[in-house]
Amino acid sequence: MQVFSCPYCGPRPDAEFHYIGDADKPRPERSCSDEEWAHYLFMRANTRGAARELWVHRAGCGRWLVVARDTETHEVAAVTPMNAERAGT
């Protein structure tokens, strides 16, 4: 039962959040190869240790968040809005 500090809602239990996947996985252009597209769709890094993950605060503000977290110790380094990185707002 981890605690994530949502930048909009404050510290909340992890049950309010829904895990999406790896944060650093840009969507390839349409011109990419079948292999690149398959990698984007199906492959996961499954990192042990420091990882950047996408979570959505489903039972809270509904916002998408990048959670920098150690998957082994469950120590959370930072929780930041995803949109700020992706769309620059």
Place this chain on the structure above:
Amino acid sequence: MSAPRMDGPTMDGPRMRGLRRLPEGGEIDRSRPLSFSFDGRAHIGYAGDTLASALLAAGETVLARSFKYHRPRGLLGAHHEEPNAILDLRAGTRHEPNARATLEPLVDGARLSSIHALGTARRDLLAVMDRFARFIPAAFYYKTFMWPHWHVYEGTIRRMAGLGRVAADSRAQGGALRHIDVDLCVIGSGAAGLAAARAGLKAGRSVLLVEQRSRVGGALLWRDAVIDGVPGARWAQDLGAALAAGGARVLTQTTAVGLYDHNSAVLHERSGDGGRIWQVRARAFVLATGAIERPLLFGDNDRPGIMLADAALEYLRRYAVVAGSEVVFATGNDTAYQAALAYAAVGARCTVVDARTDTPAMAAARAAGIEVLAGERIESTLGKDRVQGVRTASGRTLPADLLTVSGGWTPLIHLYCHARGRPRWDAERGVLLPGAPVQGATVVGAADGARSLADALAQGVQAGGGAATDVPACIAPPFDWGGAPDTRMAFGARRTWVDLQHDVTAKDIALAVRENFRAVEHLKRYTTLGMANDQGRTSNVNGLALLAERTGRTIAEAGVTTFRPPFLPVPIAAVVGTQRGELQAPLRRLAAEAVHREERAELRGYGDMLRPASYGPAQDAMTRECKAARERCVILDASSLGKIEVLGPDAAALLDFVFYTRMSSLAPGRLRYGLALAESGAVFDDGVVLRVSADRFVVSCSSSHVAAMTAHLEAWREDRFDLSRAFVHDTTPRWATMAISGPASKGVMTALGLGIDLDDTAFPHMSARDGRFAGEPARVARVSFTGERSYEVSVPAGLAEELWRRARTVGAEPLGVEALGALRCEKGFILVGVETDGETMPQDIGMGRAREVRTDPYVGDRSLHTPAAQRSGRRQLVGVAVAGDEPLPVGAHALSRGARPHSVGWITSSHMGVGAGKPVALAMIEDGASRHGETLEFEHFGTLHRGTLVAPCFYDPKGTRLDVRP
């Protein structure tokens, strides 16, 4: 220093057979007798008893049969360490199939029965298993029941070996989950825990104190101690009351079953049916969980009447139960002498058998009239269904009706291990102790290897944030840990039990070592040592010692196992709590539900929504409702259809990206049907999009996909859009929507008078207009899911009933969801998730055009151009026509012809088509779109049907009825 004594009154004489309860003393309330039964025999206990203390006082010695050999078993312990006494408990409507006799308070009228026996524990017809013991060593099952397959034998073996059974009619109802947030959570209310809680409260922290037993005090309730000038038990009771009065929360009968991430814990409070779960969040935890005693290793050490010394003392002091009148105390440490002195004081004939040659405790015992055999060990025990005597290593035999064993102590470090702590072996004390500190939790007292009561109190005060001057004065005998397990008598002629709950013997461990299972984790899995639901509380360290001895290593070298939650089994009823039925999956209800009930609707759950399936009994309603829709006018409550608003200057761009069908080219006031895909290219949902104005759209998606579609839109908005230029807002529950459909629907709409020009030129199909109903806004959209001329009227949810009633008075007849399904089927309108699955792409359902013409990016675009998307043999949507009037069964598989028949697809929807006047079906068939006219065989549970593939539309393929005039 002499130990303070707290002995109760003595029995009248030392040989009062049958009288096992002292006339006064203990925590029981003799004014409140409680009747109960065990395996049909009636007994009386008292309020304050546990099931175990009442059974012991009643002289019930055989409470269970062992797991594998069906050996008779009695009480070894007095609390959670007890491996044997797991019973079936019924009281009134309550039923606990695996009640732990040592934890459950006795209740009036309790009916107890033994589990895990054929018959009763006393007369178990499976006791013959023990005679075959030499044929059933460790891993016997793995080695023997392999051919042809384990599953052939599993049922019988599990019936013989399993624990209790849940009754099929069980209605166990746990309490609602509770959350609590505190500064300091103290687990365990012995001396160290109480001291920590008091210091924490004094420092102004909010405090939660958790205690497994029915009252606070831990071992102070039965061991000798004086704190602040009063007996330890009274000091604890007074302090517990003061803590509660001072604002601390004190939970008794509550076990901390797990310590989890980020300073959280899960507690199980035993109360009523199954009890309740607490989730704790604390700034700091103090783990004051104490230590439990270990049994000794010698022959036939599992007989009823063999009990841990500390447990015998707890039964005497807390429940006034004298567990034996002729008692042998086998020990190798001083701590167990407290029990001998206490039993001697109540008139029992006591003999101590001590492996050591001389200690000061021996002199004190002899002074109290106790015989002490120094330098002596138990070799084996005598008796059959209970212990009747012992044989010592030097060949003496002693009579005994109780044999207490004290093979040293084991600190309870489970919670420390849950927090990823790594235990270390302390050779001098002979215990596993917490190693490096863990974040958020401090281990204190006996759990941390404290050597005296004074040490435990001082550690508690410090952990609670108090000063050295806060430590109370105390008098108590020093705590003798006893050192590493004594394995000298473990491999005698008679079997020596290590794990009583899983029937693992010393010989099993020796066998595992001979077969080279020398790593502790391998040993555990091969022999199942410590893997029963007591997690090897009383067996792990003895097992490690035997492994070390057999492999010629030290215990530290042999390695240690760790502990995982839960500390104690938790009933499923408690985990479920109140999360069942509608409290687990709430049904959403229509605003007009009352009026549907008036209309005799058969309500049914569709997804999480309760909707009218039909009006009146379904079999009569189907044809009547379909006919009304095709010939006259119907009204359908379509309020659950999505109404997700997408707003802002970038709303069109967002919809273009999320939808496979372009929406930016839609003119204001117009509607468009479209698909949204997942990134895999599979159809995610379909729906109708209305463009209200340049920067405002309403997405009307499938009823059960509203939450998912909202999240899908939100996800891509967050991923790549300026959040100040596009917004997603679900307004579905705010609007009631009634679909008015049929050739006469225009007349009904005219009679409703919403102030909209209904002329088909001014208001064509696939457009929307705003009007008013009962003084409120009403939006009317010309969109059809029946194939007939249709109007979807949306009004504020509060007007749902009024709109329904008005439409009914001007000629609309009710239409339920089931008849709608038949109407849309004969039109070939798909349902996402019914016709489609996770592989269906737009080109498979006749919507391949956008894939060919769109070059701008949209969700799922690249997936539509992979080899998998382009291959032949994809399943495609078709209609299936049949001869005769019997609809095809849904789910029937289409068979390929040829040498090896196999499925090439299946029927997805099938109905009697009222408009088509014949059965109609939709199917997904390999290459189906190019196979129209082909007749295939459809197999369903052994029956073959024939059907001909046709275009997926059986009624009005040109769509002329959308504008039909009455």
